Amino acid sequence: MSETEFSSSALGTKEHWDVVYSRELQTFQEYGDEGEIWFGEGSITRVVRWLNAQKVPLTSSILDIGTGNGMLLVELAKSGYSKLLGVDYCADAIALARSICEKEGVSQSIHLQVVDFLGTFGPSELFDICLDKGTFDAVSLDPNGGEDKRSQYVQTLCRILKPNGFFIITSCNWTKDELLAQFGEEFEMKDELLTPTFSFGGHTGRSVTALVLQRRNCS
Structure with a gap:
């Protein structure tokens, strides 16, 4: 999606996500349903598999930005990672994540x-590692200055991630080249995680982009 095609929407507002997670929290309390996993379970598997393949130490400090229901952290905990933090600006999202963590024993x-x-x-x-699965997408859709919010996001990320630390981002709104254009000044590409492809009109593409970026050591 190009900059000119990118438009704001309710998906970029806290009010929208407050409603979503209020509903999902109530559903979990009534039926035990953990709610939607953004980009499907495969998006979690890709991240966990990459960390394991790289033999990332289980004691690494990992931040999940916009953790939602916390399922990515749950799977990381089950894989043995022990220094995990999830943040979200929706109180009901954190309440839901906390309930799921208790249910899963992690x-x-x-x-x-x-x-x-x-x-x-x-x-x-x-942090050694920061994870984002759809949060940067939502930030980009903020109707009150999405471009400024994206810049602020990069600044905050650089402030809290160690030099040479990893940033793993999954996006459905931005292509690899567009993500590198936005993060490339402070990060370099380490890896691209394979995501499902689709074919249309004789062309093949991906609806989801997943990149591993490494923070430049500016010292």
């Missing part, structure tokens, strides 16, 4: 915090 490995990543988030220590 609460000891996962910390959860209600906080605005672009606003008041100020961790005491830098």
Whole structure:
């Protein structure tokens, strides 16, 4: 999607996500349904598989930006990772994630915090790895200055990620080249995770992009 084609929507507002997670929390409380997994379970498997293949230490500090129901962190905890933090600006999303973590028996490995990543988030220590599965997409759709919010996102990310740390992003709104254009000044591409392809009109493409970017060491 090009910059000129990109438009704002309700998906970029906190009000929208407050409604979504209020409903999903109620559904979980009534029926035990954990809710939607953005981009499907395969999006979680790709991230966990890459971390395992790279033999990333299980003690690495990992941040999930816009954690939602926290299912990515749950799978990381089940894989043995123990220093996990999920943040979301929706209180009901964190309440849902906390309930799911308790149900799955991984609460000891996962910390959860209600906080605005672009606003008041100020961790005491830098992270080894930051994960994003759809949050940058939502930020990009903010009707109140999506372009400024994207810039602010990159600045916050650089502030809380260690030099040479990894940023793994999954997006359905931006292509690989577009993501590299937005993050490339501070990051270099380490890997591209394979996502499902589709064919239309004789052309093949991907509806989801998943990249591993590495923070440049500016020292």
